[in-house]
Amino acid sequence: xxxxxxxxxxxxxxxxxxxxxxxYQAVSKEDVLQAFRKxxxxxxxxxxxxxxVVTAPSKxxxxxxxxNKAGFVVERRTLDxxxxxxxxxxxxxxxxxxxxxDGVRQ
Numbered sequence: 315x316x317x318x319x320x321x322x323x324x325x326x327x328x329x330x331x332x333x334x335x336x337x338y339q340a341v342s343k344e345d346v347l348q349a350f351r352k353x354x355x356x357x358x359x360x361x362x363x364x365x366x367v368v369t370a371p372s373k374x375x376x377x378x379x380x381x382n383k384a385g386f387v388v389e390r391r392t393l394d395x396x397x398x399x400x401x402x403x404x405x406x407x408x409x410x411x412x413x414x415x416d417g418v419r420q
Contacts, residue, residue, distance in 0.1 A: 360385035 317328055327333070356362055365386055367377045374390070381388045 358384070360387070 317331075321328060321330075324330075365381060367381070369377050378388050378390065
């Protein structure tokens with residue numbers, strides 16, 4: 315049934331899964347490492363990436379030190395907010411819809 319579904323809906327051949335498995339098996343450890351070095355490792359290179367960390371206040375120094383040791387130029391920012399804004403968040407996101415007396419939006 316899967317083979318029919320793949321052929322009918324995805325437009326792949328009857329032996330698609332076998333061919334796919336053969337392609338996976340042809341991938342070597344060196345192929346994976348090369349792709350890892352090319353695509354994944356640059357994400358952690360301070361000269362070509364930006365890291366944004368959101369953390370608990372108790373972990374700020376640890377994150378700051380770790381990023382500095384890794385070669386990142388670290389800029390600390392503190393998000394200031396008014397706790398009263400969190401109590402009733404409906405003010406910012408009210409819609410233009412009218413609300414009837416029974417609380418149902420129209």
